[in-house]
Structures are given as C-alpha cells and as structure tokens.
Amino acid sequence: MSGAASPGLPWLQAPLRELLATQRGHAVLLAGPPGIGQFELALALAQAWLCEHPDAAARPCGGCASCTLVQARTHPDLLVLLPEALQEELGWAAAETESEGKAKAAKAKPSKEIKVEALRRAVEFAQQTSSRGVAKVVLVHPAERMNAISANTLLKTLEEPPGQARFVLSTEAVDALLPTIRSRCQLQRLAPPSEAQAREWLQAQGLAGAEVLLAAAGQLPLAARQLAQQGLDAAAWQQLPARLAGGEVAALAGWSVPLAVETLQKVCHDALCVTVGAQPRYFPAAAFKGLRAGLPALTAWGAELRRVARHEEHAWNAGLMLESLVAQARRALHSAE
The missing domain is CATH 1.20.272 (Zinc Finger, Delta Prime; domain 3)
Structure with a gap:
C-alpha cells in the first residue's frame, strides 16, 4: 500500500485494495487471529477514506495533508477508540500532564475494556460535520473489548449512520461480538501470511532467529516481533x-x-x-x-x-x-x- 499507515506489512496490501474496491456500506468489520495486523489495516483503511488525493486508485497516498494528519495522530475527522491498556503499545496514547499521569497510575491499572463513555463520544463525533469535508471515521479496536452496554451504544448509530460517518471495527474474536453489530458491518476475514512471507518480513526487521520466534508465536509475525521486543x-x-x-x-x-x-x-x-x-x-x-x-x-x-x-x-x-x-x-x- 502506498500510504504510511502500514507500509511494512505486505500481506495487508491485497485485503486493503479488495476492501476499497468492494466496499458496499458505511461500516467494515475486520476479523482475524491476533498478531497479523488488524489495527494496522483498520488505520490504513481509515486513512484511505480520508485521503484527499484526486485519484481514488492512489488512496491512501501518504503525502496529502489528510494522510499527514492521520500519520501524526491529529486528524480532526478520525476518532480511534482503544482500551487504555493498548493505547501506549499501539502508539495512540492521549497526551496528559505529569500530574494526570501520576493520578491515573495511583488510581488503577489501565482498563482492557472500551468503555461506554468512549462510545458515547464516538456517537457524538460521528454526528458532527466533517472538518475537512471528506468523511468522519471512527475506528474501534479490538471491537470485542466493548461490553454489552458499549456495543449497544454504538448499535443505533451503525443502524442509522449520519451521512458522512464511516466505521471500521477490528476484532480477534468475531463470535464474541453482538450479532446485531456483525450484521450491520461488511465482514472482511483476514488470514495470516504464509510462513515464508512472515519469515522474510521478520528478517527484514533485523530479527535474529526469525524462524524459531515465528514458531514460538504460532506463525503470527507481529506476535513474534513482540516476543523479541520483550527480550526473548x-x-x-x-x-x-x-x-x-x-x-x-x-x-x-x-x-x-x-x-x-x-x-x-x-x-x-x-x-x-x-x-x-x-x-x-x-x-x-x-x-x-x-x-x-x-x-x-x-x-x-x-x-x-x-x-x-x-x-x-x-x-x-x-x-x-x-x-x-x-x-x-x-x-x-x-x-x-
């Protein structure tokens, strides 16, 4: 893919192009095993929807003002909903003052759920007019981390979306989602890359013992890289x-x-x-x-x-x-x- 949202995951290029060519509605659900890049693909798809390149075939271009804003995590028309426990790991942690950070650390461990307050904010965000006149995009990852109350908060907006709103949800456990959520999204199932492709990518990342760590991670390349980052x-x-x-x-x-x-x-x-x-x-x-x-x-x-x-x-x-x-x-x- 030409944009910078996921340039290093070659196995996501074909699914992205397929989605952009076959998208039928306002909501997409990406489903696959952990460690293959659902979040990266969801972000690339959001960037493509917001891209301002005049040639649709070139989106996401990675060079227009909109793509630059997405890459800087500052696009006014993109809202990314993640559990607190994943925000720093995925590079999407909200800025906070030192005192706020200490207060949060003292209060509790970061939540692994996407809370209902975040979904209410997403509903309000989707109803606003697009700042750049292209679309409003809400990204939810991992979607199975929404509890029943959170999911139902999103459901009505998925049923009757505002005109410029689009949604991309990604999940590692599609069966854990409410059937009503699944039925209102275009489902795209993702498969792990071939062993050879995953090994080649890991070696290109400078990972020593790529074949061993790939097996250790169940042939999931991002999980293998994470094991190496953890010192194994x-x-x-x-x-x-x-x-x-x-x-x-x-x-x-x-x-x-x-x-x-x-x-x-x-x-x-x-x-x-x-x-x-x-x-x-x-x-x-x-x-x-x-x-x-x-x-x-x-x-x-x-x-x-x-x-x-x-x-x-x-x-x-x-x-x-x-x-x-x-x-x-x-x-x-x-x-x-």
Missing part, C-alpha cells in the same frame, strides 16, 4: 522446556504472569504432542529430548494452566506465582519417571 531470543526459547524441567525459576525471571502462563501452555501443548508421537508446534522436537512426561500429568497440568489463565488479572504476587508455575512444570515434565 531464539536460543532462550529452545532451551526453555529443559530449564523448566530442571526447576529453574530464572527461566521466567521478569516475565508477567499472563506471558508466563501463555508460554507454559505452549510448552504443555508441545509436550503432549511429543508424548503421543505428534509433531510439536511451538518448539523444535529436540527441545524435549530426554524429558519423560506422562499423559495424565500433562493433561492435568494443561487444565490447571487454563484455570490460572482465567484469573490472570488477579493481583498475584508475581514472584511467588512464577515459582509455583515452574514447580508445576517440573513435576509434569518428569511425571513418567
């Missing part, structure tokens, strides 16, 4: 099952509880695969060499990890929780001895 390298990933089997709490030192649980679920999944003679998905088979894990214990360990994952927002003592998780891993990975 290919060698450490390959050594992880053996270190857990040895009871090394240091293998997870500094990890958040949600990341540790997600990683241990991958270890458990692949240990189960190896135990029944199947090919592991996230780790090379050699990573489990010498480990003797029993099927009943691995099954019970997987169930316990799912239970912990359901309560990952609990105010755990991270150090004690990681010790407990590593102890469980050690027992399960030696359970056949």
